[in-house]
């Protein structure tokens with residue numbers, strides 16, 4: 001379990017990125033931090049692996065304050081996947097995936113065997129192992145990024161807008177792949193996005209942040225839709241504009257469910 005207790009981050013220039021945040025992130029579940037640009041999502045995420053230290057409050061992992069853990073040690077046990085995959089361009093795919101296990105002192109052979117298995121796990125052909133990142137598509141690069149994040153078999157996987165830079169079709173594939181992976185692996189995933197649809201699709205818990213780094217609501221997608229905490233949340237999730245309101249219409253004798261934009265969402269089984 002990851003717990004934020006009254007956490008504030010004020011950067012040296014005076015910017016308050018995160019203000020008085022309390023959240024509990026349950027193990028083996030996906031928590032999505034969602035909010036507009038500058039709402040403090042990345043700062044909050046990076047406080048988990050001490051890429052950023054809070055100026056007030058505590059971040060605990062299984063009851064232990066991360067401030068008491070050596071940052072390098074901590075980071076080697078937590079997977080981190082970032083936008084644009086963050087792969088080292090001059091190193092082959094296999095080397096990118098095996099980097100951290102090798103740093104941790106794993107034997108070369110074991111680290112490479114494991115890296116090949118991880119390519120299978122994320123749905124990549126092993127023939128890509130000897131290619132360089134620039135020889136891969138954006139979606140393939142992101143998958144390598146996920147494989148690298150999983151390489152140390154972490155309990156916690158941090159994902160910072162990992163699918164932000166790919167086209168919508170590939171993005172949708174990667175989202176489905178993450179759902180499949182999460183079903184198999186059951187990691188504690190903390191995922192940052194701007195996109196409320198992505199948040200609702202992936203999150204067991206969705207944390208809606210607003211400017212100034214305050215949390216507007218942290219709850220399941222169903223709870224947020226049914227009971228938005230305030231007008232900001234209602235607007236952000238599209239509840240007020242009726243964007244998500246579904247209604248039933250008939251076409252050729254079949255009953256269709258249609259969303260607020262008139263797009264069919266499905267057919268009602270009779």
Ligand SMILES: Nc1ncnc2c1ncn2[C@@H]1O[C@H](COP(=O)(O)OP(=O)(O)OP(=O)(O)O)[C@@H](O)[C@H]1O
Pocket residue numbers: 011012013015016017035036037038039040041042043044194
């Ligand atoms: N190193 C820093 N020094 C000063 N201010 C910073 C620093 N890093 C982030 N900030 C500021 O803190 C606020 C929150 O930034 P953060 O990157 O956490 O937000 P975000 O929600 O992840 O944004 P985005 O979606 O654009 O990545 C912003 O106002 C940002 O300009």
